[in-house]
Amino acid sequence: MNVRPILQALSRAAEARMIVFGDYTLDKYLYIDPSRDEPSVETGLTAYQVHEKRMYAGSGGTITNNLRALGAQVISIGLMGEDGEGFELRRCLEAVGADTASMVRSPEVCTAVYTKPMRLQPDGTWAEMNRLDFRNFTPPPQDLQARLLENLEARLPEADAVILIDQFCQRNLGVLTDTVRGEVSRLARRHPEKLFYVDSRAFSREFRDMIVKCNHLELTAGTPDSGSEDPEILERAAERLRRQTGNTFFVTRGERGMLVLREEGTAQVPAFPVTGPIDIVGAGDASTAGIVLGLTLGLTPEEAAALGCCVSSITIQQLGVTGTATVPQVCERLRSYGTMFAETGGNQL
Numbered sequence: 124m125n126v127r128p129i130l131q132a133l134s135r136a137a138e139a140r141m142i143v144f145g146d147y148t149l150d151k152y153l154y155i156d157p158s159r160d161e162p163s164v165e166t167g168l169t170a171y172q173v174h175e176k177r178m179y180a181g182s183g184g185t186i187t188n189n190l191r192a193l194g195a196q197v198i199s200i201g202l203m204g205e206d207g208e209g210f211e212l213r214r215c216l217e218a219v220g221a222d223t224a225s226m227v228r229s230p231e232v233c234t235a236v237y238t239k240p241m242r243l244q245p246d247g248t249w250a251e252m253n254r255l256d257f258r259n260f261t262p263p264p265q266d267l268q269a270r271l272l273e274n275l276e277a278r279l280p281e282a283d284a285v286i287l288i289d290q291f292c293q294r295n296l297g298v299l300t301d302t303v304r305g306e307v308s309r310l311a312r313r314h315p316e317k318l319f320y321v322d323s324r325a326f327s328r329e330f331r332d333m334i335v336k337c338n339h340l341e342l343t344a345g346t347p348d349s350g351s352e353d354p355e356i357l358e359r360a361a362e363r364l365r366r367q368t369g370n371t372f373f374v375t376r377g378e379r380g381m382l383v384l385r386e387e388g389t390a391q392v393p394a395f396p397v398t399g400p401i402d403i404v405g406a407g408d409a410s411t412a413g414i415v416l417g418l419t420l421g422l423t424p425e426e427a428a429a430l431g432c433c434v435s436s437i438t439i440q441q442l443g444v445t446g447t448a449t450v451p452q453v454c455e456r457l458r459s460y461g462t463m464f465a466e467t468g469g470n471q472l
Contacts, residue, residue, distance in 0.1 A: 126457040129430050132420035133450050136194035139419045142282045143183045143190070144275055144307075146290035146297045147201035147226075148235040149212045150181035150445050155252075156243045171240065179445045180215040181237055183288040185405045186322075189412035189434060191219040192447035195419075198222045198282060200274050202263060202298050208234035225274040229267055232259050235290075248400070249442065262295040271298060272306050279310070279317065283419045286411060287330075289323035299323070308332055318418055322411045328364050335364065336373040336414065338407060357382060358389055371424050373431075375410050377403070381428045392428040395436035395460055405445045409435040413453075433457055 159172035180187060187197045199221045203209035205228055212234055216223050236257035241249040279285070287307060291297040299307070308331040311319040319333035325344070327337045339357050342364070343349050348356050357374055365372035365384045374382040380394040413434035417427030433456050438446035 126429075126460065128422060129417065129426055129433075129457055130454055132417060132422050132426075133193070133430075133454060135420055136416060136450060137196070139190075139195040139284070139416055140198070140282050141190055141195055141415065141419070142198045142200060142275065142278055142285045143187050143221075143288065144200045144271075144285055145183050145288035145299055146235065147183040147199065147203060147212060147216075147288075148181040148237055148290065149208045149215070150179040150184075151208075151211075151236055151238045152177045152179075152444065153238065153240045154243070154249070155240055171242075173240075177444065178211050178215055180212055180219075180221075181405075181445060182235070182290040182408070183286075184212065184216060185408035185445050186286055186288060186412050187216060187221050188219055188445070188447050189409050189438070190416060191221060192449050193412065193416055193434070193453070194450055195416055196222075198225060198278050200225045200227075200271060200278065202227050202229070202232060202267060202271065204228070204232050204234040205230040206234055208236050208257065225278055227267055227270050227274065229264075231264055231267065233257055235259065258291070259296060260293075262300055263298065265302075268298075268300060268303050272303060275307070276310065279314065282317065284318035284320065284415050285311075286415050287319070287321040287323070287333075288408075288411075289321060289326060292325040294326075299326070304329060318415070320411070320415050320418075322407065328367055330368055332369050334371045334373070334418070335368045336375065336407075336411060338375045338377075342374055352376065352379065354379075354382070354391065358384070362389070373414060373424075373428060375407060375431075375435075377406075381410070381432055383424045383428050385424055390425045390428075392425055392432060394432050395456060397436050397440055399440065400442060401439040402442045402444075402446075403439050406435045406439050409438040409446070409448065430457075433460070 153173045154175040155171045163170045238255035240252040289299040311332045372384040381392045383390045410431035413431035414427045417430040434448045437448035
């Protein structure tokens with residue numbers, strides 16, 4: 124693998140300016156030491172004592188965190204409530220240097236939150252307990268959808284790329300409703316000079332005229348091949364969607380790397396091998412940050428996929444947190460990976 128173009132591109136990461144548009148959540152980690160457990164006087168049930176909490180911007184915030192860690196500039200456009208969690212979400216975004224002026228805040232919605240209780244294990248590691256989620260179970264009001272679209276169009280001239288994050292699997296319960304999805308697809312058609320990229324869990328096939336990324340499980344969900352890891356099956360399914368969406372298509376496959384499909388053909392980009400325990404939370408978002416940054420800086424889709432694989436390989440080694448990767452970390456891993464492939468006679472991209 125020739126990693127020199129990727130290393131050279133990363134030296135210009137600070138020039139890249141992105142809009143991250145869509146679903147933002149607050150990731151709230153609660154740390155519980157079982158030695159502090161005590162019975163509730165009222166119920167007799169065990170009351171878990173939280174001795175520490177850590178909060179991070181999640182979903183679109185995870186992409187934002189990774190882009191900022193890599194040096195890119197980020198404009199955040201999403202939806203949050205006028206609640207304490209919304210305050211914390213904005214604080215987390217601003218702490219990493221994101222521009223939050225175009226976030227839409229309203230008392231008509233609650234801020235989406237993933238609350239993750241983490242329990243200390245005898246071996247000193249942390250294990251995640253049952254998650255507690257805060258969600259909106261009705262579509263966002265039409266006026267809020269209109270404000271989000273207005274903010275996106277107003278900030279578009281400032282950006283090189285727009286990353287759409289479609290986090291939720293239930294139709295119309297996130298920012299990218301049917302209405303918003305249609306309008307953003309039309310915006311992408313009107314602005315071919317801008318890079319539009321979507322990471323959608325459930326509705327990849329419904330976006331048009333933009334780059335699409337999903338994982339292999341999302342790609343085959345609801346089909347007879349659901350859950351398949353066969354590269355030929357995945358390639359056929361992804362090629363069908365590539366033709367529908369009208370642009371390059373990325374399929375992440377965990378430890379098997381990534382498929383890159385475009386009109387010229389299909390490439391398989393290997394994963395970066397890692398050892399030891401891993402935590403895959405946020406791996407897809409980290410891949411997205413690397414892919415879009417690479418494309419914005421002029422890398423080929425295959426080189427951008429390699430950068431995405433590299434970024435995610437670093438974040439998954441950060442346990443019990445939503446991780447990020449810095450440019451020095453990425454460069455170090457790219458160099459070692461390039462050396463490994465050279466020594467083993469691996470194919471170059």
